Amino acid sequence: MFNTFKLLLYISILSLPSLSSGQDTENILEKPITVAFHEKTLTEAAKIISEQAGAGYALGADVKSYKGTFSIQAKNKPLREVLSILLKGTDITYTVVGNQIVFKAAKPNQQARKKYTISGYIKEEGSQELLIGVNVYLPGTSIGTVTNTYGFYSISLPASDSLTLVASFVGYKPVVITRSLNENAELNINLNPNIELGEVVITAEQNRKESESAQMSTINIPVQQIKSIPSLLGEKDVLKVIQLMPGVQKGGEGTSGFYVRGGSPDQNLIILDDAIVYNATHLFGFFSLFNGDALKSVELTKGGFPARYGGRLSSVLEMNMKEGNKQEWHGEAGIGLISSRFMIEGPLKKDKSSILVSGRRTYADIIALPFMGKEKIWYNFYDLNAKINYDFGRKNRLYLSGYFGRDKFTHKYEDEQRDMNYEVIGKSIEKTTLFYGNATATLRWNHLYNDKLFSNTSIVYSKYRFGVNGEQDYPYENKNYRAEYLSGIQDLSFKHDIDYLPGPAHSVKAGLMFTRHLYEPRVMFSFQKNDSVERKQTSVGYEFATYVEDTYTPFERLKINAGIRLSAFRAKQSNYVNLEPRISSALRLTENFAVKASYAEMNQYIHLLSNTGVGLPTDLWVPATDMVKPQNSKQVAAGMVLDVLDKSTIFSIEGYYKQMNNIISYKEGSSFIDIDDLDVTTEFKWENNITSGKGKSYGLEFLLHRKVGKLTGWVGYTLSWTKFQFDSLNFGKEYFAKYDRRHDISIVAIYNPSPKITLSATWVYGTGNAITLPKSSYIAHEHNIDYNWSYYEMHNVKTFGQKNSFRMEPYHRLDIGIQFHKVRKKYTRTWEISFYNAYNRANPFYYYISGNTDPETNVYERKLKKITIFPIIPSVTYSIKF
Amino acid sequence: MKTIYKILFFTLTMCCVVSCQNDASNVDYPEFKKQLVVHCFLSSSQSKIVALVSYNQEIYGRFDANYINKPDLSGVKAYLADGDNEKEFYFKNDSFFIDASQFPIIDGHKYSLKVKDDKTGLEVNAQCEIPVLKSCDIAIDTTSFIQQYDFFSYKQIRFKVNLNTSNMPNTYIRTKNFYTGYEHDEVDPLIQYTNTWILGVRDAYIKQEMKNFQYEVPLELYDYYENLDSIFFSVHVYQYNYEYYTYKQSIDNYADEDSYFTEISPVYTNINGGLGFFGGYTVQEFKMKLNKDMVENK
Secondary structure, three states: OHHHHHHHHHHHHHHHHHHHHOOOHHHHHHOEEEEEEEEEOHHHHHHHHHHHHOOEEEEOOOOOOOOOOEEEEEEEEEHHHHHHHHOOOOOEEEEEEOOEEEEEEOOHHHHOOOEEEEEEEEEEOOOOOEOOOOEEEOOOOOOEEEOOOOOEEEEEEEOEEEEEEEEEOOOEEOEEEEEEEOOOEEOOEEEEEOEEOOEEOOOOOOOOOHHHOOOOOEEEOOHHHHHHOOOHHHOOOHHHHHOOOOOEEEOOOOOOOEEEOOOOHHHEEEEEOOEEOOOOEEHHHOEEOOOOOOEEEEEEEOOOOOOOOOOOOOEEEEEEEOOOOOOOOEEEEEEOOOEEEEEEEEEEEOOOEEEEEEEEEEOHHHHHHHHOOOEEEEEEEEEEEEEEEEEOOOOEEEEEEEEEEEEEEEEEEEEEEEOOOOOEEEEEEEEEEEEEEEEEEEEEEEEEEEOOEEEEEEEEEEEEEEEEEEEEEEHHHOEEEEEEEEEEEEEEEEEEEEEEEEEOOEEEEEEEEEEEEEEEEEEEEEEEOOEEEEEEEEEEEEEEEEEEEEEEEEEOOEEEEEEEEEEEEEEOOEEEEEEEEEEEEEEEOOOOEEEEEEEEEEEEOEEEEOOOOOOOOOOEEEEOOOOOOOEEEEEEEEEEEEEEOOOOEEEEEEEEEEEEEEEEEEOOOOOHHHHHHOOOOOOOOHHHHEEEEEEEEEEEEEEEEEOOOOEEEEEEEEEEEEEEEEOOOHHHOOEEOOOOOOEEEEEEEEEEEEOOEEEEEEEEEEOOOEEOOOOEEEEEEEOOOOOOOOOOEEEEEEEOOOOOOEEOOOEEEEEEEEEEEEEOOOOEEEEEEEEEOOOOOOOOOEEEEEEEEEOOOOEEEEEEEEEEOOOOEEEEEEEEEO | OHHHHHHHHHHHHHHHHOOEEEEOOOOOOOOOOOOEEEEEEEEOOOOEEEEEEEEOEEOOEEEEOOOOOOOOOOOEEEEEEOOOOEEEOEEEOOEEEEEOOOOOOOOOOEEEEEEEEOOOOOEEEEEEEOOOOOOOEEEEEEEEEEEEOOOOEEEEEEEEEEEEOOOOOOEEEEEEEEEEEEEEOOOOOOOEEEEEEEEEEEEEEEOOOOOEEEEEEEEEEOOOOOOEEEEEEEEEEEEEOHHHHHHHHHHHOOEOOOOOOOOOEOOOOOOEOOEEEEEEEEEEEEEEEEOHHHHOOO
16 A cells, blocks of 8 residues: 555656646557567666656566566567567556656556466476475466465466466476467476486575465475485484474473473374374484485474364474386385385386385394394384375376384293203293384375365374284193283274365365274283283274365465464263364565464373384373363464575564363372283273473574575574473472573584585574472381381482472584585496584483482482483494485 | 313403492592481370380491490480470380370370480481371171181181271271180189281271272181180271371382382481471271181181
């Protein structure tokens, strides 16, 4: 409005001299001129033409920053015709005021001419992989859209004889298409990856601005960047890269559990191809399930949740697997210190169907087993990802994907049994196995009803199971005993989502989901010879949700995503129904600067019973019940984003405040061990060991992120506070959460000095974890009625003061890595050498109190000791891509 | 070659996985504050009232290895008051006493305890209320069976105790169950023996809706006691206030930093300015005489 006013004022001022000039407007427009220029800006073009016409010129504020270029060659043609040719296919018009040619944006009535929809799929050139999050837009305007999870886009635009559309995506060469639009049209676009020596060099050219998106608190990390960042033992780990982002904190040293804006790891919804992954870690939390080879996209949402997401309080980590190359067979393989991996993809039917299979397995057990004696101990884990898809044409696509992974720890003892004369009578075998793992399967059907209505229907199965198996075999006595303990959760879900794109001002998403959760907190089997006993404790929960959201652009500089989600849950005798309003908005104050704000309410109907917070396999998933209500959060966030350095870099600041209710904790003195102590035949009373409370987290996050160029990476800083209050913990007083971290800094740099070398470094710093340490000790007497003198049952106990009032040492670490790439005839190979904790910082994993007596001085000294688990760790990885 | 593999494997494992242990640095140790620790439990059934006094101890630092934790209580004075009267404890054998005859404890009354140390200047106090005795009915049923093995057998008697608690809601009770046998010497019948076996303690917090407190106590008899004169099964019912229940629960649930997988759980105290506990209780006794043939191993 202000700009329009300025333009009118400007035109009015310009009009004043024209009253006396006497020059006729029509005369100027009919004046023949000769011009020839190529790719000039609007200002340059206006200047040349107006000089030729012997007139002045002016640019309206709404076209001053127009980015397009102009070319023309005209000889002795009237100015009217020249201007018509020049401005054809743009939204710029002109008017002559006195002796001035005024260029300005087309008037609303011109924009309101008939609109048509242009839609299609965007794929990677060659592999035909559908691309998620590609920007499709009209250059020089804020009109545009992005492809959805299935690579589909749709945009309604005014009819035009010459419409210029740009498709751009980080890591790919942008495509500029000029065509007419006089009817609804299908436009499938292939993007070419910028490949040099097998590595993606990301360019900034025509990148879409972050300031133009309504979404906030969202982090997209290119998979290629994840692969370039140095890692522990060379194992590329998506979750550990996520931990380097502001607002996300790691748990213990080296572990993959992550805490988003003060929320615990169970409050993170981790989705792989629509399937929930309940335990995302291997090796007791030190590595995550996701190694990157099979992944296409990784996106973390920390706040301002769109209505399509729900079921967890703190974050949504959505990962999508690649579909597989539809043109030719390709693959990747790598050998690391602790594991090897492979990925192979190719067409089952060219351009129609493809398959991708990816796997990883550790091999320390294979190397070590031959050197073990009677007693064997080994550990291994493996992952297997697979995806197959079929393209039935423009309207229908089918996908079937799955993940299967398992950790297994085994202890086996074989011994010879002898009789009284020491004669060997046989062999005994005792074997204990601890295992845990996830399995997911997703069947998805994409259907395009029409150019504006896209749908996805999914049937998803997800299972997590932890178990311990003990077996004793005495063949010489014909005896065999076996006992097995299992716990876990199984989900079967149905989802239906639609994307409706009625026009450039609206993008509507709606859907519903239904999940049947089968909780198995404890299943026990025991076998003795032919006799077996099975004891099960299971319960079923039903979760339902429906949502609708709209991304609305009321005017060019404002975008609003508003939605509502209705969620419901039923388990045992408990029924819960909740409405969850969501809104986020972005207001662009200048071309590159926007302020954003959001509000979101979330409900979580599933709880994780965990003492450690590091994601141990012993953690139990249990439903909300009458006694333990669903967790709830309300989060408000506000911030600003600035696109700098020609849109290649984003600088953002966000502040947030999150209130969490009905969060759970073990009661003081309780643990999962207590739960295991209970007799399985009795009612499972985990609720008795749980207490509910509330929490709050607030803070500021700063991020400077460069995704493109030779030097990429980010600098992130978080200043935050997280506090809990439980009536039955810490005497009801508020206390800092274990992972409350006042300062958290991450610096990540990836530098490509040449196509053959990639240098990378990561430095992290964080305030120490809050823990509780004893202050003093004393003897507590219990009134003991077992004896006549009743006082003398004594307990040596300690005093602690406030819970979590002690801070561990600050954590900091530098990782460095170098990759050498070389293109061979049939493949590209990469050697990577990296150093985890390069300056060998002794970061504390945990503290304990140690006492020692010096025999010389007879002095007993008690002090705090720390355990550091990862000193400097070098690693070498070799990988090929063909 | 096998040896090389072993060395390589060992070295790699040591380099990559081994834990490093160091002194914690750049940390502020929790501040130690010296406090008086007092424990005292009052009941009208006591002949002597006892208060135990000590100090809490430092955890971190350097200490004499031969140090014996015997606090210097020479400057400590302790007083018990019922609102009207105050009586000072006398000190004997490291403890503080009052003869109950000189300061009778009455059910339902409130008492306050004060302890001060003139040497350190520390002073603590606490209050408690003795519960009013709420009588309850008891029914004891017995069953028995013989467990027969190849070379021996024994008899087990099961006492099924049913305590009618409808009169005592919101009370923490503990029952002490014991067997007492009176027998004479085989040679000289004038010599009498008494055998008391505690059969266990059962406790429960009685809520409004609980009308009964039921439990079973087993007694296993491995021999026949020919010289038994009489035998009894007794139940002492101790009744406490809620504060003691909180204290007892906190002791049962106590967990410190060594319990890695358990939330740290401190011990409750009601001593103002110090540590320990001051509480009261009442006792009632139920006794059941058993027939002699019940303990015969047949």
